[in-house]
Amino acid sequence: MNLRNILWNFLGLGLPLLVAALTVPALISTIGTERFGFLALAWGLIGYAGILDLGMGRALTQRISALRDSVNESHIPVALTTAVTITMLLGLLGLALIALAALAGAAAAIPHEAVSVQELRTALLLLGVALPLQALSVVYRGVNEAFLNFKWISILRIALGVANFAGPFWVAQYTQELPWLMATLVGSRMLALLVFRHLAHGCLPVPASSAVFSRDEAATLLRFGGWVTLSGVISPFLVQADRFFVGFLLSASAVTLYVIPYELAIQSLILVGAISTVAFPVIARLVMVDAGQAAALFWRWLRRVAVLMLVGMSLLAMLLPHILDLWVGAQLGDDLDEAVQVGRMLCLGVFFNALASMFYALLHARAQVRSTALLHLLELPLFVLALLLLIPPLGVLGAATAWMLRVLLDCMVLAFWGVRELSAR
Numbered sequence: 001m002n003l004r005n006i007l008w009n010f011l012g013l014g015l016p017l018l019v020a021a022l023t024v025p026a027l028i029s030t031i032g033t034e035r036f037g038f039l040a041l042a043w044g045l046i047g048y049a050g051i052l053d054l055g056m057g058r059a060l061t062q063r064i065s066a067l068r069d070s071v072n073e074s075h076i077p078v079a080l081t082t083a084v085t086i087t088m089l090l091g092l093l094g095l096a097l098i099a100l101a102a103l104a105g106a107a108a109a110i111p112h113e114a115v116s117v118q119e120l121r122t123a124l125l126l127l128g129v130a131l132p133l134q135a136l137s138v139v140y141r142g143v144n145e146a147f148l149n150f151k152w153i154s155i156l157r158i159a160l161g162v163a164n165f166a167g168p169f170w171v172a173q174y175t176q177e178l179p180w181l182m183a184t185l186v187g188s189r190m191l192a193l194l195v196f197r198h199l200a201h202g203c204l205p206v207p208a209s210s211a212v213f214s215r216d217e218a219a220t221l222l223r224f225g226g227w228v229t230l231s232g233v234i235s236p237f238l239v240q241a242d243r244f245f246v247g248f249l250l251s252a253s254a255v256t257l258y259v260i261p262y263e264l265a266i267q268s269l270i271l272v273g274a275i276s277t278v279a280f281p282v283i284a285r286l287v288m289v290d291a292g293q294a295a296a297l298f299w300r301w302l303r304r305v306a307v308l309m310l311v312g313m314s315l316l317a318m319l320l321p322h323i324l325d326l327w328v329g330a331q332l333g334d335d336l337d338e339a340v341q342v343g344r345m346l347c348l349g350v351f352f353n354a355l356a357s358m359f360y361a362l363l364h365a366r367a368q369v370r371s372t373a374l375l376h377l378l379e380l381p382l383f384v385l386a387l388l389l390l391i392p393p394l395g396v397l398g399a400a401t402a403w404m405l406r407v408l409l410d411c412m413v414l415a416f417w418g419v420r421e422l423s424a425r
Helices: 003-053 056-067 073-103 117-146 150-172 178-203 215-249 252-289 291-365 369-394 396-423
Strands: none
Touching: 003 117, 003 150, 003 178, 003 215, 003 252, 003 291, 056 073, 056 117, 056 215, 056 252, 056 291, 073 117, 073 215, 117 150, 117 178, 117 252, 150 178, 215 252, 215 369, 215 396, 252 291, 252 396, 291 369, 291 396, 369 396
């Protein structure tokens, strides 16, 4: 794999963290823990927007990787047009459902103290606009990943990541109302969509202006994307459910206590994300020509990831009390020790998640998406049950423990399937 692509991916995922480190403490001090908790929930909901593309983004990456440099390369624009059409229709449906829920009074059912119901209702409507924008961006990003256009993807990710934290921070200097804070998220997603679309069309071997929706291509994409969709529906919930359960079972302020060490630990996965994102299209192409080379590439990078994450998570767990104290110690106050315990539990989970991410990329590159979807389907009720059982007696530490146990199960099963897949080649 091209180290330059991995480096660009790493920068795209890592540099926004510097902005977060600088802005989050001041943002919490300015808008309060409750509003920051709702803002964190909004970030989670926008991340969940990936379900609206029916797996088209990942399906497109796999499909275009296989079509590139083949006799059917000219069919790539048709695949893109078909995926965009499907995603746009689903995005508009999602927007309509969220708007109806907001207007029907869903905001009043959300626990709140300092934030008014009107603020929550308007914020929900704005989130409804952001979701289809995010879903379409995922589709166009899939095209760029298939063409290994990681430099520009990363530049855009840096800009979007900066806007994600700097936008609300800048607005908070003038107003602390949620709708204005949410508006920055909508604006940044709109700009990201336009740029992703421009970059994707620039990668195409032939112009896409004359391409039309194809039922045959839709069936091809959905055969891969159908199982990805099931994972797409469940996986973001598995990633974000803990904070929502903390919010509903405890409080929005507790979400802040949980999210701070969570984000610190989970962002350590940026290196793994940089590697696995590049590995997916590369292995998908190698599988078509040399399965042995694809397997050798995978094992080499898995060993590197395992060593890097073991060292990195061990160091982070040791230094966590000092990092949190220097970063947000004043904001956490007496809750600092509890945040450290949460962070250390999550460090263990992040190590397992790193290994699982590599096996996940391997299975998808070999078009084995059914197995991963079924695994996520199995994990869902188990994770919810763990959250319901562990949060009431243990608080935010219970949520962290439930998350760690889930990713441990995920890692073990994916590793078993991945090894079996490579042995059967």
